[in-house]
Amino acid sequence: MIKHIAMFKFKAFDSAEEKEKYHNRLQNAFDGLEEKIPEIKFLQIGFDQLHSDASFDFIVNVDIENMDALPLYANHPEHLKAVSIVKEMVAERKVIDYEF
Numbered sequence: 001m002i003k004h005i006a007m008f009k010f011k012a013f014d015s016a017e018e019k020e021k022y023h024n025r026l027q028n029a030f031d032g033l034e035e036k037i038p039e040i041k042f043l044q045i046g047f048d049q050l051h052s053d054a055s056f057d058f059i060v061n062v063d064i065e066n067m068d069a070l071p072l073y074a075n076h077p078e079h080l081k082a083v084s085i086v087k088e089m090v091a092e093r094k095v096i097d098y099e100f
Contacts, residue, residue, distance in 0.1 A: 001041065002064045003100050004073075007056035009092040022089060023047060026058065029082040036078040039069040056094070058086070070097065 013019040026045070034040040042063035048055045064070050073079060 001100055002067055002070055002097055004060075004062040004064055004070065004097050005095065006060045007094045008058045008086060008090050010057045010089040011091045013089075025085055026082075029085045030060070033078060033082060037073055037076045039064050039073040039076070041065060056092075067097075067099075 010022075013022065030043065030045045034043040040062055042061075044061040046059045046061070048057050048059075062073070064073050
């Protein structure tokens with residue numbers, strides 16, 4: 001199995017309302033993705049609760065069967081829809097993929 005973790009820092013939001021609306025859009029974009037993309041064996045997303053200087057704002061935690069399946073997941077049209085929403089506000093991204 002391959003663990004794919006992507007962490008994102010977002011640009012500043014103009015208001016708490018804008019931030020909440022964007023978070024809801026992200027939640028909706030990732031909800032049910034594991035049912036639409038067969039390569040996903042486990043999917044979890046989360047928003048930072050600590051808000052420290054070292055914190056990232058959003059995480060995507062995915063298990064994929066093997067390395068051959070990783071590009072199938074990454075290039076799946078449903079995943080690309082979610083990615084397009086992430087890209088609207090992303091300022092920084094960190095990714096790790098490892099076998100477990």
